[in-house]
Each structure stands twice: as C-alpha cells, then as structure tokens.
Amino acid sequence: MYAPLLPLLIPRLGLSLQTIGVLAMCYQLASSVSQLGFGTLADRWRPRVLLMGGPVLSVLVLSAVGSATTVPMLAALLFVGGLGSAAFHPPAAALVHAVSVDRKGLAMATHIAAGSLGFAVAPLCFAPAVMALGSKWAWLVALPGFLALTYTLRLIRRVHIPKKHQAENWGRLRPYVKPLGLLYIIVVLRTLTANSLAVFLPVLLTRQHMGVGEASAAVTLYLVVSTLGGFLGGALADVYGPRRVIIWTLVASVPFLLVGQLMSGWTLTVLVAIGGMFLQSTLPINVTFGQQIAPVSAATVSSLMMGVGWGVGSLLAPVVGMLGDRLGLSVALSLTAVVPLLAALFAIPLPNRVGDAHAAPSPLTSEPE
Numbered sequence: 001m002y003a004p005l006l007p008l009l010i011p012r013l014g015l016s017l018q019t020i021g022v023l024a025m026c027y028q029l030a031s032s033v034s035q036l037g038f039g040t041l042a043d044r045w046r047p048r049v050l051l052m053g054g055p056v057l058s059v060l061v062l063s064a065v066g067s068a069t070t071v072p073m074l075a076a077l078l079f080v081g082g083l084g085s086a087a088f089h090p091p092a093a094a095l096v097h098a099v100s101v102d103r104k105g106l107a108m109a110t111h112i113a114a115g116s117l118g119f120a121v122a123p124l125c126f127a128p129a130v131m132a133l134g135s136k137w138a139w140l141v142a143l144p145g146f147l148a149l150t151y152t153l154r155l156i157r158r159v160h161i162p163k164k165h166q167a168e169n170w171g172r173l174r175p176y177v178k179p180l181g182l183l184y185i186i187v188v189l190r191t192l193t194a195n196s197l198a199v200f201l202p203v204l205l206t207r208q209h210m211g212v213g214e215a216s217a218a219v220t221l222y223l224v225v226s227t228l229g230g231f232l233g234g235a236l237a238d239v240y241g242p243r244r245v246i247i248w249t250l251v252a253s254v255p256f257l258l259v260g261q262l263m264s265g266w267t268l269t270v271l272v273a274i275g276g277m278f279l280q281s282t283l284p285i286n287v288t289f290g291q292q293i294a295p296v297s298a299a300t301v302s303s304l305m306m307g308v309g310w311g312v313g314s315l316l317a318p319v320v321g322m323l324g325d326r327l328g329l330s331v332a333l334s335l336t337a338v339v340p341l342l343a344a345l346f347a348i349p350l351p352n353r354v355g356d357a358h359a360a361p362s363p364l365t366s367e368p369e
Contacts, residue, residue: 001065001141002027002078003199004123004219005130007212010203012135013071017203017329021321024199026075030082033312038087047091052153057084059145066130066138097291109234109284113227116280120223123202123216131212176294180301182346183293186246187286188312189343193257194279196320196336197222197272204329208264218269226276233281234288241352242289246282250344253278257337261330279340289350 002024009015015023038050062081068074092111100107130138201222205215229249237245256275260268290301323332 001062001122001126003202004127004216005066006199006203007206007215008066008127008130009068009074013068013074015071017200017321017324018318019071019321020199020203021318023071023075023078024195024317025315027078027082028195028317029315030079031085032082034083034086035090038090047094048156050087050091051095051156054084054086054088055149055153056146057081057087059084059142059149063139063142063145066126066133066141067135069135093287093291097288103238106235106238108288109231112234112284112287113231116223116227116230120220120227123219123223127212127216179293179350180290182350183286183290185346186250186282186343189339189346190250190279190282190286191312192316192320193253193336193339194226194276195317196333197257197276199317200320200324200329200333201269201272204333205265205269207329208268210265218266222269222273222276225273226280229277229279229281230283232277234284236281237285237288242285243347243350243352246285246289246347246350247344249278249281250340250347253340254338257340258334261334261337275337 006015006020010020058081061077061084065074065077065081068077093108096107096111126141129141133140202215202219205218206212210218233245233249253275256271256278260271260275263271287301294301320332320336323335
C-alpha cells in the first residue's frame, strides 16, 4: 500500500524524498531483516503458526496506512505490518522447496510470482479506494483481505508440513559460506535497484504531470511485467542453470533501466518494466539456488536470501531519496540502474548447477507437524 499511496501521503504529511526513503527502509527492515529470526524460529518451532499469523497481522495493520495522520504513526504501521510479512515468508519458501521435488525453480518462481502479482495489482486497488473512502475510512480496504484469508487459512490448516527431527543451527551453514555470501551480495545489489524503482516510480510519474490514477495504472503495468520475469526466471534456471540465467538477466536489465530514465510517461514505464522483468527474474533463482547449495536449513537460507538480503538492500533507499532531492529523481534512479552490472560480476564465481549428490534427503518422509 505504501508506494501507491505516496502521491496522496506526500502533501498530507509533507514528506520529502529522503523521508520517503527512510519510511520505506522501516518497512523493509521489519519485513525483511527480521526474517532471519523468523526463519530460525520456523526451523525449530511451529511453522504453521507463522504461516497463518503473519498474513493476518499484515492485513490488520497495513490497511491503516492510508489513515496515517503523522509521520511517526506511518512509520509504526509500516514496521509492525512488516513483521507479519517477515513471519510468513521463510516457512512458506521452505514448504515450497520441500514439496516441489525436481521442479524447484519453477515452483519457487510460481510462489514468488503470485506474491508479486498481488503487489502489482495494489496500485489499481488501494489508491482509488482510499481516494474514494477518504482517510477516515481507508482501513476498510482490509475487508477483502480478511475475506480472502478465511479461505486460504483453511487450506493451510490441511497442508502437510514436513517437520525436522533435528533443529538446525548456524554452524551447519559454515561449509557453504562462500557461495551463499556471493548470492547474498547479488540479492542486496539487485534489491537496491528494484526497491528504488518500486518506491519512487509513482512519485516520478506524478511529478511528470501524470494523475494519481494514471500513475497507479502505469506502476501496475511495471509490476505485472516484472512479475512475469520472476516466473520465467525460475523456469529458465531449471533448463540453463541458475548462474547463467542470473548473469544474463542482470546484464540485460541495465540498458532498459538507463534509457527509460531519459524518457517520460508511458514510454518510461514500458522501458523500465522490461528492465524490471529481467531484474525480477533473478529473485526466485537466488532463493532456490541458495537452498540447493546449502541443503541443511531451507527456512534459514530463505530468510537470508529473501529477508536479510532484501532488508540490507533497502537500507540505501534514504540515500537514493537524498540524491533525488539534490540531483533530481531521474538522475538518482539512473545511478541505481547500473548497479545490476556489479551484481553480475559477483555471480561469475558461482557454480552453474548444484549436483544431485549434494542435495539433502527429501523431508517429505518426515512426520507432519
């Protein structure tokens, strides 16, 4: 909800671009970095509780973002709502990894693409709804979310969740430090560019005299096309190998992201969307590749790749906002557009595939929770 509502929140709360970046960092720290703790908890405790409780907390709290009347209130809503997201992601990714057998790349891509699709539809849903309801009744956008959860949570209760007999510990990840470290750096650098675009694109478009509704539709186009990249990336990695696809797609994203900043309106949106498609395609690959490299703790590795990596990458959002205040938003986003080239360099030392001999025994034979 945060990015689509920025054109409405900026005049109401007097937000600068730097403040926007700081608030985005608050959410990312809660929703991403804290996944490290939730991932460890999911490996040791009851993942079903996190799978069910996380979405409920997020819907309940984040629905009030459009009603925020002060900057501290907005920061608190983003932080607490982000914790719900953090609780859900590690056990969800671990479950996908466990049940997907030999199509792990495609399965993880489908899982992440579904979440990205929801993220993509958000601008079309929340900004018009909050404008129509007004800030006092903006929290009503939670009702469709709770209606959906009444169905999906019943499904989660029936899903077989593998249970490990031995709690994982960080020492077991030591043999995999080098490849996991390289993957982690790639995730951080990719997130810096992707997060900057997701946060500041609606602001940039409205500053180019797009209306809020039209800018929301443009951002939805960007996010939907990016989601397609996430889905295709996992499938391509199953065929060509994750390392090769990571390098190709990171490099391919840069020309589109750079040229897009020279344009405006829908031309900018289309070019950036194509760049975002290539950029997003690495996301499920990083998660699945990390789980295959270190087959000892799927939830903990997922929290490193999805959570801590995303959170650290978002720490530079205030810097991008500060550069936008001083140099112009297009210049700041152009600087972030070349970062994927650096990320591609870190992918070169990685193995192209992880052999079947290194895979862990399937946890599907374990007792259910």
